[in-house]
Every structure is written in C-alpha cells, then in structure tokens.
Amino acid sequence: MQLAKRVQTLTPSTTLAITAKAKALKDSGHDVIGLGAGEPDFNTPEFIIEAAEAAMRTGLTRYTPSGGILPLREAIARKLLKDQGIDYSADQIVVTTGAKHALYTLFQVLLNPGDEVIVPTPYWVSYPEQIKLAEGEPVFVAGKEDNQFKLSPDQLEQAITEKTRAVIINSPSNPTGMMYTKAELAALGEVCVKHNIIIVSDEIYEKLIYTDQPHVSIASLSEQLKKQTVIINGVSKSHAMTGWRIGYAVGRKTIIKAMTNLCSHSTSNPTTISQYAALAAYTHDETEIKQMVQSFNERLTYTYDLLSQVPGVTCVKPQGAFYLFPNVEQAMDLCGFGDVEEFSTALLEEEQVAVIPGSGFGAPKNIRLSYVIEIQQLEEAITRLTRFIERHAKI
Known part of the structure; x- marks a missing residue:
C-alpha cells in the first residue's frame, strides 16, 4: 500500500528511539541509567490531581x-x-x-x-x-x-x-x-x-x-x-x-x-x-514549582562539575530547562568513533548509559543528557561515561 508522501519523508524521533532501546535493555535485566528523559521525575502536585478528581466527580x-x-x-x-x-x-x-x-x-x-x-x-x-x-x-x-x-x-x-x-x-x-x-x-x-x-x-x-x-x-x-x-x-x-x-x-x-x-x-x-x-x-501559588527548580539546580551544578572533568568532553553550562548538551567531538576522536550515533550506541551497549545523539537536534558533535534523575544515578552515569572514554582511548 502506498502511503502519503508527507509521512514518507518523516524522520523518526531520535529521543523516542534511544529511549525504546534503553527500555528494552532494562526490561531484559540490564542496569540501565537513562539520561534521555524529556520530563520531570516529580509527580504532578497533589492539588492538581485533586482538582482533576473533583472535576470528574462533579460531571465535568x-x-x-x-x-x-x-x-x-x-x-x-x-x-x-x-x-x-x-x-x-x-x-x-x-x-x-x-x-x-x-x-x-x-x-x-x-x-x-x-x-x-x-x-x-x-x-x-x-x-x-x-x-x-x-x-x-x-x-x-x-x-x-x-x-x-x-x-x-x-x-x-x-x-x-x-x-x-x-x-x-x-x-x-x-x-x-x-x-x-x-x-x-x-x-x-x-x-x-x-x-x-x-x-x-x-x-x-x-x-x-x-x-x-x-x-x-x-x-x-x-x-x-x-x-x-x-x-x-x-x-x-x-x-x-x-x-x-x-x-x-x-x-x-x-x-x-x-x-x-x-x-x-x-x-x-x-x-x-x-x-x-x-x-x-x-490559579495556585508556585511553591511546588520552586521546590522542583531548586532540586534541578542542585543536580545541574553537581553533574556539570563532574562532566567538566571527563576527558574529551566540553560543555557550556546551561541556564534553564533540564538538559546538558556537551560537545564530545574530541572524545569521539580519541576513541575512534566515526559519528555521535556510533558513540551513543556503544555507550548504551557497553556501559548501559542512555544519552541522545546530538545529530537528532542538528548538532552532530554533541549529546544531550537529561539530569532529571537522582544525584546518585547521575554520579554513576558520569563515572561510566568516563570509564567508557578512558577504555576506548586507552588513557
């Protein structure tokens, strides 16, 4: 069956593809640390959930x-x-x-x-x-x-x-x-x-x-x-x-x-x-937002400091959102990887760390790391990334 031309040219979402692969590895028993998430790890605030429940119960x-x-x-x-x-x-x-x-x-x-x-x-x-x-x-x-x-x-x-x-x-x-x-x-x-x-x-x-x-x-x-x-x-x-x-x-x-x-x-x-x-x-105050932002800021500061010490990696410190976007061009050269997809796939398969290749964002020298997970996992992820680069580069 012939599909419409408008969908034949679509590029599948890079973020969804790497997330699916990481999930498959995790489901098969691997200790995967996912840094691909584009969403907060906090649950929706309780007052919002209660408002939704009230709407349902009153016929809205x-x-x-x-x-x-x-x-x-x-x-x-x-x-x-x-x-x-x-x-x-x-x-x-x-x-x-x-x-x-x-x-x-x-x-x-x-x-x-x-x-x-x-x-x-x-x-x-x-x-x-x-x-x-x-x-x-x-x-x-x-x-x-x-x-x-x-x-x-x-x-x-x-x-x-x-x-x-x-x-x-x-x-x-x-x-x-x-x-x-x-x-x-x-x-x-x-x-x-x-x-x-x-x-x-x-x-x-x-x-x-x-x-x-x-x-x-x-x-x-x-x-x-x-x-x-x-x-x-x-x-x-x-x-x-x-x-x-x-x-x-x-x-x-x-x-x-x-x-x-x-x-x-x-x-x-x-x-x-x-x-x-x-x-x-x-229509509520921003207490919960401010608490979440404070937590993300702590994770950003901690992870950025660790990432700055990884060989072959440079990173401009972000001011907002919840992503780091390090340049790994030097690391790829040190390790002999031809492109960022190869680098990211090997990192996932060898060290069970899921990052998003920057090529999906129009930046083939970078990877995207989301820091919306616990600090202990972030620390372990950077440890694994460092080990991965040092092993391939024989540092």
Whole structure:
C-alpha cells in the first residue's frame, strides 16, 4: 500500500528511539541509567490531581469548546500579564493537546507549500518535521557554541528570503538550556519587524531557570513584536504534567481563530479533565514549582562539575530547562568513533548509559543528557561515561 508522501519523508524521533532501546535493555535485566528523559521525575502536585478528581466527580467530563474552557484561557491571560506584563484577551488564546500540538496546528495554519521557517540549530527534534508536514521548508541556521548556541541578528538577516514566513525562538532551549537576554531578543525582533516575519516563541521551559537572568518573552518588548509573535507554552514541564497533555498558543486573533477551527476538526477539544487540572495549576501559588527548580539546580551544578572533568568532553553550562548538551567531538576522536550515533550506541551497549545523539537536534558533535534523575544515578552515569572514554582511548 502506498502511503502519503508527507509521512514518507518523516524522520523518526531520535529521543523516542534511544529511549525504546534503553527500555528494552532494562526490561531484559540490564542496569540501565537513562539520561534521555524529556520530563520531570516529580509527580504532578497533589492539588492538581485533586482538582482533576473533583472535576470528574462533579460531571465535568463532557466536550468543551474547541479552543478550551473560558476559565482556563482567562487564567492563562492573567498569568501572561503577571509574569510578562503582556495583556491578552481570552480570544487570543487556544488551548491544545500539549504544546507540541500547538506548534503542529500553528504551522498547519501559517504555511503554504514552499514557505520557509528559519530554525536555529540545535533545535528540538519535532520542529523540522512539523514544518515539513505543513509542506513548508525548514531553513537551518547554526547557533555557534561560542555564542551559547544562540542565533545572531546577522545570521537571521542573511537567512531571510522572499519565502520566509517565520522564525522559531526557543528560550530556554531544548536541547541546550540556553536563554536569550532581553537585548538579544530586541535585536532579533528588530530584524523580524523589518521583514515582517512571524516569531514562533517556544517558552515551554520558562519556569525552569537557574540564574538571576529572568525569562523574557519577545512579545513583551513592543506592541509590534506582540502582534508578530505567537507564544507557545503549557503546563507539561513547569508543573510536572507531561502526561496530561495541555499546551496553548497565544497571538493575534486571526491566527488563534484559524487554529481553533482546525482543532475543532482534529481533536474536538483538549481533554476536559486535564483542562480543569491545568486551571488549578494556574490559579495556585508556585511553591511546588520552586521546590522542583531548586532540586534541578542542585543536580545541574553537581553533574556539570563532574562532566567538566571527563576527558574529551566540553560543555557550556546551561541556564534553564533540564538538559546538558556537551560537545564530545574530541572524545569521539580519541576513541575512534566515526559519528555521535556510533558513540551513543556503544555507550548504551557497553556501559548501559542512555544519552541522545546530538545529530537528532542538528548538532552532530554533541549529546544531550537529561539530569532529571537522582544525584546518585547521575554520579554513576558520569563515572561510566568516563570509564567508557578512558577504555576506548586507552588513557
């Protein structure tokens, strides 16, 4: 049977593939340490679970409006005003089945065949695939490691063509954990305004920050940038709610209305119970978030210090999210590995440490390590990584 062309070109998720292999090894009795997870190891806070249970018991289990329940959209609007000083109305917000679905739906309503979207590398693995599914063309621009993997205004200017429709800005970033400063965002925004291109601002890790530098949404910098920006966010990372599948998009009414109409024919509505859980998340204080962030910060500091001592490995210290993105080019050369996939596969098979090859993020010299596991396991993982490199390099 012939499948549609749009799916024949899809690249399978690198993160899911390595996670599946690690799980298979673990299920067969191997002592696998998984550093591939893209989700907090904390359970969803109890008050959110209780809100979901209350919703079910009071009959809130039926269809909702396609764009999400009004109280949740109003709560998101209040959050944006409080956190970023940006004033949005409820009809500028669409609630979706996770932030990934928000991005997918956005590209479907924005792009026509051949439209280009500038994707800074390293990038989250689903960006280019979602663009291609909308018949658009991802245009990759390399974020240089000596610039903390961030896109510069000159690079953005040079990448823009008459076909450019949008640019993606992910801050804090998956996979690098890097954040753009207010000044850097303003400079990028100036280029976007000049060329009238849409800014897709993926802010899903906004609450997971480990420096004094605050998260800044590019939409907050001017009224013009607000008009040209679509914010993508959700509760998955900030409230340990990855399985609840609630995300949202915020932007100009015409875009949000189109996304809502498309959702009405694809998902009908986000899961009703999950929406009430998310409503509780956004109408409660952030005590649980702060506790989780403190724990992640401790793990980051500890693991980064250990990783800095591994031969052949260099790493820029991240400022947010929950990933380390070390450069292992020298280690690969020392050990005789031809590429990062070979390096990562051998590490998993020989030392039972699962990392994500950076090639899946457009960075073939790097690997992604998630530090959302206990410190003892993180220490053991770095010990195994060191042993693996020293053995192959005969150090």
